[in-house]
Amino acid sequence: xxxxxxxxxxxxxxxxxxxxxxxxxxxxxxxxxxxxxxxxxxxxxxxxxxxxxxxxxxxxxxxxxxxxxxxxxxxxxxxxxxxxxxxxxxxxxxxxxxxxxxxxxxxxxxxxxxxxxxxxxxxxxxxxxxxxxxxxxxxxxxxxxxxxxxxxxxxxxxxxxxxxxxxxxxxxxxxxxxxxxxxxxxxxxxxxxxxxxxxxxxxxxxxxxxxxxxxxxxxxxxxxxxxxxxxxxxxxxxxxxxxxxxxxxxxxxxxxxxxxxxxxxxxxxxxxxxxxxxxxxxxxxxxxxxxxxxxxxxxxxxxx
Amino acid sequence: xxxxxxxxxxxxxxxxxxxxxxxxxxxxxxxxxxxxxxxxxxxxxxxxxxxxxxxxxxxxxxxxxxxxxxxxxxxxxxxxxxxxxxxxxxxxxxxxxxxxxxxxxxxxxxxxxxxxxxxxxxxxxxxxxxxxxxxxxxxxxxxxxxxxxxxxxxxxxxxxxxxxxxxxxxxxxxxxxxxxxxxxxxxxxxxxxxxxxxxxxxxxxxxxxxxxxxxxxxxxxxxxxxxxxxxxxxxxxxxxxxxxxxxxxxxxxxxxxxxxxxxxxxxxxxxxxxxxxxxxxxxxxxxxxxxxxxxxxxxxxxxxxxxxxxxxxxxxxxxxxxxxxxxxxxxxxxxxxxxxxxxxxxx
Numbered sequence: 001x002x003x004x005x006x007x008x009x010x011x012x013x014x015x016x017x018x019x020x021x022x023x024x025x026x027x028x029x030x031x032x033x034x035x036x037x038x039x040x041x042x043x044x045x046x047x048x049x050x051x052x053x054x055x056x057x058x059x060x061x062x063x064x065x066x067x068x069x070x071x072x073x074x075x076x077x078x079x080x081x082x083x084x085x086x087x088x089x090x091x092x093x094x095x096x097x098x099x100x101x102x103x104x105x106x107x108x109x110x111x112x113x114x115x116x117x118x119x120x121x122x123x124x125x126x127x128x129x130x131x132x133x134x135x136x137x138x139x140x141x142x143x144x145x146x147x148x149x150x151x152x153x154x155x156x157x158x159x160x161x162x163x164x165x166x167x168x169x170x171x172x173x174x175x176x177x178x179x180x181x182x183x184x185x186x187x188x189x190x191x192x193x194x195x196x197x198x199x200x201x202x203x204x205x206x207x208x209x210x211x212x213x214x215x216x217x218x219x220x221x222x223x224x225x226x227x228x229x230x231x232x233x234x235x236x237x238x239x240x241x242x243x244x245x246x247x248x249x250x251x252x253x254x255x256x257x258x259x260x261x262x263x264x265x266x267x268x269x270x271x272x273x274x275x276x277x278x279x280x281x282x283x284x285x286x287x288x289x290x291x292x293x294x295x296x297x298x299x300x301x302x303x304x
Numbered sequence: 305x306x307x308x309x310x311x312x313x314x315x316x317x318x319x320x321x322x323x324x325x326x327x328x329x330x331x332x333x334x335x336x337x338x339x340x341x342x343x344x345x346x347x348x349x350x351x352x353x354x355x356x357x358x359x360x361x362x363x364x365x366x367x368x369x370x371x372x373x374x375x376x377x378x379x380x381x382x383x384x385x386x387x388x389x390x391x392x393x394x395x396x397x398x399x400x401x402x403x404x405x406x407x408x409x410x411x412x413x414x415x416x417x418x419x420x421x422x423x424x425x426x427x428x429x430x431x432x433x434x435x436x437x438x439x440x441x442x443x444x445x446x447x448x449x450x451x452x453x454x455x456x457x458x459x460x461x462x463x464x465x466x467x468x469x470x471x472x473x474x475x476x477x478x479x480x481x482x483x484x485x486x487x488x489x490x491x492x493x494x495x496x497x498x499x500x501x502x503x504x505x506x507x508x509x510x511x512x513x514x515x516x517x518x519x520x521x522x523x524x525x526x527x528x529x530x531x532x533x534x535x536x537x538x539x540x541x542x543x544x545x546x547x548x549x550x551x552x553x554x555x556x557x558x559x560x561x562x563x564x565x566x567x568x569x570x571x572x573x574x575x576x577x578x579x580x581x582x583x584x585x586x587x588x589x590x591x592x593x594x595x596x597x598x599x600x601x602x603x604x605x606x607x608x609x610x611x612x613x614x615x616x617x618x619x620x621x622x623x624x625x626x627x628x629x630x631x632x633x634x635x636x637x638x639x640x641x642x643x644x645x646x647x648x649x650x651x
Contacts, residue, residue, distance in 0.1 A: 208520070209522060212522065212524050212525075213528070246312060249312045250311070250312060250354075251311060252325075252356075272521075278520050278521045281519035281520035281588070282520045282522075282586065283312075284313065284585035285520065285584070285585045285586050287585070288313070288581055288582075288585040289585065
């Protein structure tokens with residue numbers, strides 16, 4: 001795992017995005033979180049190689065992805081080599097076999113930018129792939145359903161590009177994992193659900209570090225975001241948002257919480273030496289102060 | 305082996321601990337069917353959120369007989385869904401051992417209940433009334449500090465919730481510091497140093513306290529906890545400890561507020577602690593006295609709270625309860641200063 005200066009990477013990504021698309025890209029994931037919480041610290045680092053950026057809105061995502069990709073190719077950014085799906089596809093490659101567009105900055109293989117698209121409205125699939133045809137071949141432009149929440153009132157970096165709000169990334173992660181699933185993170189034995197649910201806890205912990213009452217401000221924004229992004233099913237989503245977290249905090253999943261804690265201590269919570277008990281307590285705060293009011297709002301019938 | 309961990313809270317409740325796939329709720333000195341039914345239903349609600357777990361309700365020294373509990377269980381079998389009934393177990397713990405009443409009690413769990421956790425949980429229930437003589441002395445002191453004037457036997461009996469012989473006996477014991485008036489009323493005329501030292505030395509008996517510590521690594525400060533407590537809508541809690549001491553004695557020599565002390569009025573012994581989750585879900589009960597508590601709940605068992613109304617928000621705990629809170633927080637110097645202030649104020 002590399003350690004990258006968060007502010008420097010945000011600046012480099014912003015500078016590389018063509019001006020015409022700069023307002024239509026949202027940084028998500030580790031870089032967004034690290035920049036948000038530690039952006040003012042020149043020594044703050046992100047510990048992952050991938051920098052995730054989502055093109056928004058979906059209607060313009062394919063067009064903008066092409067513009068961004070060609071611009072980066074022209075600036076000397078290079079495709080990330082990947083033993084499994086390293087090469088670009090062509091017109092005959094089925095969409096589900098297309099590689100994701102992952103580009104290293106010119107002369108630097110420490111990290112890569114991974115492009116995704118905001119999800120199309122009204123689709124219920126957890127993942128949608130669109131074909132992105134470029135001068136260097138075809139790639140898959142992925143959309144993850146709940147990343148629609150990252151489009152909600154994103155924050156603006158000092159370098160002109162936007163990044164997702166911590167609470168929206170937390171909610172996306174919570175919704176993505178209604179249970180502790182068996183799927184593992186590529187190249188490791190760590191469960192994907194533990195990593196992502198742990199990420200939600202880390203975002204909650206860091207928000208609380210800034211403001212002890214921060215979690216109480218999350219549920220009104222969550223409700224607004226769910227109503228706007230998923231108008232027909234927001235109640236169901238609100239009611240299931242806490243399921244995975246409750247499972248993670250259950251004693252039956254003690255080892256999963258231990259794993260989530262370890263992963264948090266390697267990334268966003270690095271250097272804090274937090275134990276599973278601290279994350280469990282943070283989880284209780286998240287459940288009581290953010291998720292319970294959201295669930296309560298979802299149970300209230302219209303007009304009641 | 306007992307996994308001595310707190311299950312997560314659901315519906316504002318969590319069982320005492322988990323043993324394998326069994327969630328265990330321990331109730332000590334339970335004396336009514338109403339409370340028994342409430343405890344069982346709470347556990348059933350909790351189990352209904354999960355399909356695998358079982359529930360065990362352990363009644364420690366209940367005042368209900370085993371035969372009556374078996375009869376009650378038959379009604380429960382008729383009322384609850386059979387799938388839920390199959391997941392529930394009821395047992396009684398008396399000095400003679402564990403007595404299964406209904407359901408399947410695993411021998412390993414039964415053995416463990418005998419050894420530790422049930423005992424521990426029964427001990428920590430703040431439902432045992434303190435000695436009436438202690439409660440009487442605290443009320444006498446409080447009335448004296450606040451210069452409320454002499455009182456009658458009837459008033460003291462009602463305030464404490466005890467009988468005439470108990471009051472009479474306590475007053476005989478305190479006769480050296482009791483001033484009697486021709487109309488049979490009485491009050492303290494001086495500070496009963498020896499009796500007070502005895503109270504302080506045994507304050508867990510006179511003034512049982514539950515301690516809570518933050519587990520997140522991000523403790524909320526006393527002011528934040530107080531703000532939330534003030535919104536709880538509860539009329540049975542009052543502010544004690546350092547914050548109340550500053551109210552009674554603004555010159556108290558102490559910087560900062562190390563913790564929040566609240567006094568919970570619980571005359572029937574059923575301390576409803578559900579509001580604590582609203583103060584901070586990251587708090588957990590601690591019994592290790594070396595551990596730093598961010599919240600202390602003092603359980604007040606006498607009949608009358610003697611809370612002092614505040615213009616807004618929660619009332620103040622009485623000065624004596626406040627003083628005992630300072631001792632509990634190990635603020636001996638401040639406690640002495642506050643005590644001196646109270647005694648001097650009487651003149």
